[in-house]
Amino acid sequence: MEVKKMKREKGYTRKNFLKGIVIENPLFVSILGTCPALATTKSIEAAIGMGLLFTIVLICSNMLVSLLRKLIPEEIRTPAYIVIIATFVTIVKMFTNAFLSELYSTLGVFISLIVVNCIVLGRAEAYASKNNVFDSLIDALGMGLGYMLALITMAFFRELLGLGGFTFGKIFQFIPLTTLQIIPKGYEIKMFQTPAGAFIVFGLILAVLAFIKNRKAELKANIEKREKIRKAQEAKEAALKAAVNNGGNK
Amino acid sequence: MSQTGYIIIAVSILLALLVTFIVSFVLYRRTPVPKGCEDIKASEEKCSGCSHVECHFYQDKEENK
């Protein structure tokens, strides 16, 4: 009990939530769940829908796995998780079919493919099986939101460049149909709506992230180098002063 | 045959599948790695990208951390 309390530092929940969005972003950092990320990001609405369904499945499976973590024997953990995840996906699929049929037909087979999404199984195995229900819930929320934001980022570029603007209300039909044309008709690049465009957008986003990371590492290295030089100089000066002082004493 | 009978059969087939899965999973884990394959270790050279939990490249990587 002591050890557990020691481990829990202040602001752990916040950190736990934020890590899924930035530091351990499932799509852009861990490169997991790439299949739906490329397939369902033709429009921002589809991306939001996919992200929502994914988050719901992740939250449910993480919480149930965490609840059952002491009941499931060590040896059959993976089979149990797969069955749990598949059950939740089936439930979510049926709800989508009943209440958001437009979203259901847009995402198609990719709703079922949440079962084999590496993130859900990965979070169950790496986090929920070792932590309590509340922490698992926060972890799932963070990861799901991080994934959804990543999907929206990709969809933003693909819809903006491919169709020249954003359309809302097509998939979520309770929103009035609104179109926001930014690039005039005839100047959009249709290619970004095709599979090739998905690969390009994903590749470029990863390249930009790598660039930022490299730049940060470079800056850090530079600062460290300068610090080192400064310290060496200071030591030299101190030695010189000491020598002068010694000379004066003689 | 009545609908209930069909459902019972289907559910029992699903359960049989589940049992097959669990048994084969446990057996797979318990079977020793064949000779000459013990030294397959994680390496950045061979893969990157998918950090799959089931993959023992990934598991080795996690252990090394």
Added chain:
Amino acid sequence: MNMFIAFLLAIITSMLVDNVVLSRFYGICPFLGVSKKVKSSLGMGVAVVFVIILATVICWPLYNYVLVPAGIPYLDTVAYILVIASLVQLVGLFIKKYSPGLYKTLGIYLPLITTNCAVLGVAQSNTDQGLGFVESLANGLGTSVGFLLIIVVFSCIRVRLESSNTPKAFKGLPIALITAAIMAIAFMGLQGLFVRG
């Protein structure tokens, strides 16, 4: 004869024209992850072909003769993932026990196939489209061979990319994704191969 041609056409369609990776986006994770070496990508591809064909052969009767008569077709995803996962484990068990040579090349990729989208994706889309048994088999065969083809070609390109002079930020995955995009554009050209319907 006519049937045979239709079968062949279906295979070529799902293999080249409607390629799994480049136009349907199944199995991107292994496509990006296990394609650094030609040998490992070949192992992954062959394993996927084997499992997809077996899974198609089992899943179609399971859906049409068990789940539909019982009135529970909505449990298809659960049933399929169970079939695929047990198949993967059984094949792995068999290889581990009887063929160390095969284990060396395939063994490490087998557990990964359970969560390869391509396998479940093929089974599920066969069901969603309501294909018959022969069509499902053609779809499975074409899809899996298409996956094998693409992952091997891609790994050959990646081996050359390793030694080429790419900008620092593009090293690794970004340039691989751009390469995949160019391949996707090339495969788009095949869409005019058949006029369907």
